[in-house]
Amino acid sequence: MAKKKIKKTLVEQxxxxxGIEHQAHLFNGLKGQVPENIDPNQIFKTLALRGDKTGPIIGVLSIEDHLAEKxxxxxxxxxxxxxxxxxELEQTTGYVHGANSPIGIRQRHNYPIYIDDRALDFPTILVSAGEIGRSVQLAPKDLAQFLGADFANFRE
Structure with missing residues (x-):
């Protein structure tokens, strides 16, 4: 019997x-369904915030870390x-809670995006593929270059 082919998400497309090298994954990191071969520190969440001067901004940091808002x-x-x-999340980013993808957000909006510099500790990181339970794994520098994002320390 043939394997059922899983349709690519818009982010994967x-x-x-x-031409960015990536690998698709199916698991829900929010529910603790992390495969054994993946370090949870490599899984990055996408947070949508509103600045008092800039309006919406996006922060991408490890699920193991806490955001330092200041x-x-x-x-x-x-x-x-x-x-x-x-x-207000879906209206602002185009994604529901748990599915925010920095890649998809960049395609729709020109919000400033910041990636926590801990991402540089790993050859690859995982970010949402735009659907709950779907992730993409790619090199952090490739992600930052594609997004026009800056690396910085904004974790507690």
Whole structure:
């Protein structure tokens, strides 16, 4: 019996079209379904925040870390930043909670994106592929270059 082919997400299609090497994964990191061969520190969440001066900004950091809002505010030229409420998330980013993808967000919006510099500790990291339970694994420098993102320390 033939294997059922899983349709690529829009994010996977974007990466393929751009010629960026990546690997697709099916698991829900938010529910602790991390495969044994993946270090949880390599799994990065995408946080949507609103700066008091800039409006929406995106922070990408390890699921094992906590966001230091003051650090991100300073980096982004804001006095303070706060998480965008869940009820406004899809309208702001185009994605529901748990599916925010920095790649998909960049395609729709020109929000400033920051990747925590801990990503540089790994040859590859995983970010959301734009659907809950779907991730893409790629080199952090490839991701930053594609997004026009900056690396910085904004974890507690």
């Amino acid at each position: 974007i990466l393929t079209k751009a 650090k991100l505010a300073s980096l982004s030229g804001n006095k303070k930043v706060q998480m965008i409420p869940q009820k």
